[in-house]
Amino acid sequence: MSEKTADDFIIIAHRGASEYEPENTFSSFDKAIELGADMMEFDVRLSLDNKLVVVHDPRVNRTTDGKGKVRDKTARELLALDAGGGNKIPLVEEIFKRYAGKIKFVIELKDYNTEEPILELIEQYGIIDDVYIVSFSKRILKKIKILEPDITTGLIKVLPTNIAKDCKYCGADVIAVLRYFINKKLVEKTRKDNLLLFAWTVNDPVQCVQFRKMGIVGVVTNKPDVLKLV
Numbered sequence: 347m348s349e350k351t352a353d354d355f356i357i358i359a360h361r362g363a364s365e366y367e368p369e370n371t372f373s374s375f376d377k378a379i380e381l382g383a384d385m386m387e388f389d390v391r392l393s394l395d396n397k398l399v400v401v402h403d404p405r406v407n408r409t410t411d412g413k414g415k416v417r418d419k420t421a422r423e424l425l426a427l428d429a430g431g432g433n434k435i436p437l438v439e440e441i442f443k444r445y446a447g448k449i450k451f452v453i454e455l456k457d458y459n460t461e462e463p464i465l466e467l468i469e470q471y472g473i474i475d476d477v478y479i480v481s482f483s484k485r486i487l488k489k490i491k492i493l494e495p496d497i498t499t500g501l502i503k504v505l506p507t508n509i510a511k512d513c514k515y516c517g518a519d520v521i522a523v524l525r526y527f528i529n530k531k532l533v534e535k536t537r538k539d540n541l542l543l544f545a546w547t548v549n550d551p552v553q554c555v556q557f558r559k560m561g562i563v564g565v566v567t568n569k570p571d572v573l574k575l576v
Contacts, residue, residue: 356564368430383570397421491517
């Protein structure tokens with residue numbers, strides 16, 4: 347894969363091309379690659395038998411034909427569910443087998459105790475340079491950096507408060523802020539603090555162009571073709 351620099355504008359496919367296909371499924375990830383995404387984002391939780399599964403919510407009710415908590419089901423039970431359009435919930439290892447070398451990954455850790463197993467898989471597939479590990483949890487990110495200082499990590503926040511302090515605490519290299527709170531002042535501040543700034547979730551093409559002109563590094567979007575829609 348060609349390397350991107352901080353001067354490039356990075357399109358991250360949010361749960362794949364989730365505007366067009368069921369989120370966090372192979373169909374969605376295939377579509378993201380087809381539409382030219384630079385990176386694809388997916389969410390990771392633990393099953394009852396401690397397998398890394400790709401699902402956003404703590405419960406399966408919204409995104410599958412099942413009910414109940416992810417943590418209360420084995421991987422086998424989770425993979426038996428329909429995640430939309432005949433898709434199943436993927437295992438993280440299946441994602442790496444299918445897409446490693448084709449696209450880079452943004453991996454959002456939702457549960458504690460996912461840190462060591464995700465790093466083991468990343469090492470197994472030799473993709474440390476193709477991965478951002480992100481989370482709303484500073485505790486998770488701090489543990490990731492302790493275990494693997496060379497991996498790129500990102501803190502997700504709604505409000506752009508205490509960014510420098512929070513990122514320093516957990517060692518984050520990237521900061522992702524809700525789109526409503528992105529402005530030129532924030533761009534300049536994060537650049538001064540040597541942080542890569544992303545906006546989430548940006549589906550409006552005009553707003554995407556505005557952010558690019560403003561100087562942010564990239565956007566997280568449900569529409570990986572967002573710039574082509576201008």
